[in-house]
Amino acid sequence: MGIIDFKATKCKHCYKCIRNCEVKAVMIKDERAEIMPDKCVLCGKCMQVCPQSAKTLISDLDLVKGYIEAGIPTVISLAPSYMGLLTYKTIGQVNGALRKLGFADVRETSEGAAVVTAEYSRLLMEGEMENIITTCCPSVNDLIEIYYPQLIPHMAPVVSPMIAHGKMIKEELGTEVKVVFLGPCIAKKKEAGDPRHDGYIDAVLNFNDISRWLSEEEITIEDCEDIPFTNKNPRVNRLYPVTNGVVNSVLATEEGRDGYRKFYVHGCRNCIDLCESMMRGGIKGCFIEMNMCSGGCIKGPTVEDESVSRFKIKLDMEDAIEKEPVPWEELDPVMERISFGKRFLDRSPRDVLPTEAQIQQILKLTGKIRPEDELNCGACGYSTCREKAIAVFQKKAELNMCIPFMHEKAESLSNLVMETSPNIVLIVDKDMKILEYSAVGERYFGKTRQEALTMYLYELIDPSDFQWVYQTHQKIHGKKVTYGEYHISTLQNIIYIDKEDVVLATFIDITKEEEQARQEYEKKLETIDLAQKVIHKQMMVAQEIAGLLGETTAETKTTLTKLCKSLLDEGSESEVK
Incomplete structure (x- = not known):
């Protein structure tokens, strides 16, 4: 029998319902909260604290x-x-x-x-x-x-x-x-x-x-x-x-x-x-x-x-x-x-408990290798990291509910991208102050990340496109820009991020491709020039041949005309005789 209706589309995986549920009768499945009817005592606390009103009473x-x-x-x-x-x-x-x-x-x-x-x-x-x-x-x-x-x-x-x-x-x-x-x-x-x-x-x-x-x-x-x-x-x-x-x-x-x-x-x-x-x-x-x-x-x-x-x-x-x-x-x-008696029943759940080895294995998956790594902060809704690990084993919780772990993971991934990306990544604010700058930028612009983070974009390159994107909130996609002073050609994607009120850009180095394209273009020009010379020569030859053919044809015509006239003259003399 349904009592509390759950709107999954509104659940923002904040885990507030778990933190406030004294009996932990809320599970997380596919990053969404669900009430476990066999464990819920229907105190209604989850409904009262839900910031998104994701749970309502039927x-x-x-x-x-x-x-x-x-x-x-x-x-x-x-x-x-x-x-x-x-x-x-x-x-x-x-x-x-x-x-x-x-x-x-x-x-x-x-x-x-x-x-x-x-x-x-x-x-x-x-x-x-x-x-x-x-x-x-x-x-x-x-x-x-x-x-x-x-x-x-x-x-x-x-x-x-x-x-x-x-x-x-x-x-x-x-x-x-x-x-x-x-x-x-x-x-x-x-x-x-x-x-x-x-x-x-x-x-x-x-x-x-x-x-x-x-x-x-x-x-x-x-x-x-x-x-x-x-x-x-x-x-x-x-x-x-x-x-x-x-x-x-x-x-x-x-x-x-x-x-x-x-x-x-x-x-x-x-x-x-x-x-x-x-x-x-x-x-x-x-x-x-x-x-x-x-x-x-x-x-x-x-x-x-x-x-x-x-x-x-x-x-x-x-x-x-x-x-x-x-x-x-x-x-x-x-x-x-009327009888007003009631018999109460043992309805305790029969959840399987993990072994110590299984608990340790789950803890390691969230970076908790040593006891001191277990922060027991309660952000996930469980009092201790071990309780949460047990809930993960019982499929009541998910690994990514660990906020400190996910923060560390996100931070490390962000740093990994900024340090290893082959492309230049730039993030600037409304004043064109550089907020992020990938390590590869030093190779192209001669500025380390530490130096770039103290600079404004106009000290590095022309900020016009960035300013246009910030003002219009429109994006620039696949624009070729060459910086002669840095001897680099780039393919640029620049977008506005509304949530952070910043502009993000990625520059792909296409210098080699552009040089190769230039060389191929010059080869095409050489080929065209050569072809034009061949055509000109052929035309001259054709004209000479045409001239010779014209003279020969005229001589032949004169000779044949004389022959025909001679034959006609001989025929007329015979008739007179």
């Missing part, structure tokens, strides 16, 4: 609209964080606004929280568990199931308030009714599709979705009718979304006041630290409220408004919400009909 809004447009009875389960994240005059106006969108009923998820609190109180009263970790936060549940499965015995075997509420609504109104959860959490989408309780929640929306929908329908909550909620007052259980809210809800019950020591932890790093501590066996006899989001659900990953103060919301909600528990007589009938 919305169920169209699905929910489809339910309503099709006439399917649809009930919304409203997370108690609405009290701090929506603007209204009375809470009944929230009910009125959501009903205007077409929901058949609007119920508070705190109904489900009330039975969860009762289950926690029962566990506290029984006192059989070494520690009790609350299981309201699906991200915390994923963290433990995937990364700390040894702590599963410490997890309260109870569903979250969302699943509990879905069960209650389906049991009351029928399985054909669609239940939509509305809250600030990303992980709820995954929890809703978990096969262990699939079918109780049909869609998940966040407050951004609902705000967009209300805006499309031109509905303002503060202008809506005050319609009381149909659910019974959940009382203290509305405090679940603020830090220490679950503990306060439990403490409000008589059963939850004794026995275990109680404290809360919020924020991914703090949750991981607590798990590490529990793994070492340093904590016993505690009831622990764990929340992945720093500040509780009211600062969930979809809460984008920076003006939202979790401190103010916490204070306001604690002032407004009564601290009384829901009476047992209201919960007993529900808890007798």
Whole structure:
């Protein structure tokens, strides 16, 4: 089931998501970041920190609209964080606004929280568990199931308030009714599709979705009718979304006041630290409220408004919400009909670990031959070079993620080009100050690289073409330029580099080719001259031959004419006789 949509075209291989992912559930493949679903706890941090917005949450809004447009009875389960994240005059106006969108009923998820609190109180009263970790936060549940499965015995075997509420609504109104959860959490989408309780929640929306929908329908909550909620007052259980809210809800019950020591932890790093501590066996006899989001659900990953103060919301909600528990007589009938238990599973990844030799081999590929070469700078997103090498072995990371190595490689390649290129390479700024000058230039212009880098281009050659390229941002390609004072002919390519605001030129030495071309041209001229002399001589001969032929022809003509006349004269004399 897709939850976070990834736009590969926007990912700029900055590795910020990896650096901010506490469980390293982001892999780099073909220089693009990808989320590993089997390792992700859906804390949403990668979405929040991505500078290119390459990761976005897939919305169920169209699905929910489809339910309503099709006439399917649809009930919304409203997370108690609405009290701090929506603007209204009375809470009944929230009910009125959501009903205007077409929901058949609007119920508070705190109904489900009330039975969860009762289950926690029962566990506290029984006192059989070494520690009790609350299981309201699906991200915390994923963290433990995937990364700390040894702590599963410490997890309260109870569903979250969302699943509990879905069960209650389906049991009351029928399985054909669609239940939509509305809250600030990303992980709820995954929890809703978990096969262990699939079918109780049909869609998940966040407050951004609902705000967009209300805006499309031109509905303002503060202008809506005050319609009381149909659910019974959940009382203290509305405090679940603020830090220490679950503990306060439990403490409000008589059963939850004794026995275990109680404290809360919020924020991914703090949750991981607590798990590490529990793994070492340093904590016993505690009831622990764990929340992945720093500040509780009211600062969930979809809460984008920076003006939202979790401190103010916490204070306001604690002032407004009564601290009384829901009476047992209201919960007993529900808890007798419905099971709110949950079995947690070991879902730890089975990644193959490299040998020490394989780690060393990967480290050497990025220039880390000695221990002191391992900078452990964290630029790639991993805390140490060894961690990153292991990730490379497991195909979660790529070698070129090492920023210092790539910088050194780029620098060395640049130096290699400047030192070994057979062509002259010049880079100048807008003032025609020489910024780069290849070593081969000394052979042609008589200036070392160190000398050239202190000069302006006009001190070396005519800068006219460079200035034209800089001013017009057009390029010159394949232009032949001869520098007589340096006895060199060049073929020049000059371009403007917008990103750096500089002009780059490469000069190819074509002096030999030009000399060869000149010599070949002179040979052609000699050949043409010789051919012209031959032609002239031939013409003279032809003229002499023509003259001789003319004289001979005239003599022949005279002789033949005389012969013909003589014959004619002889014929006339015979006729007279």
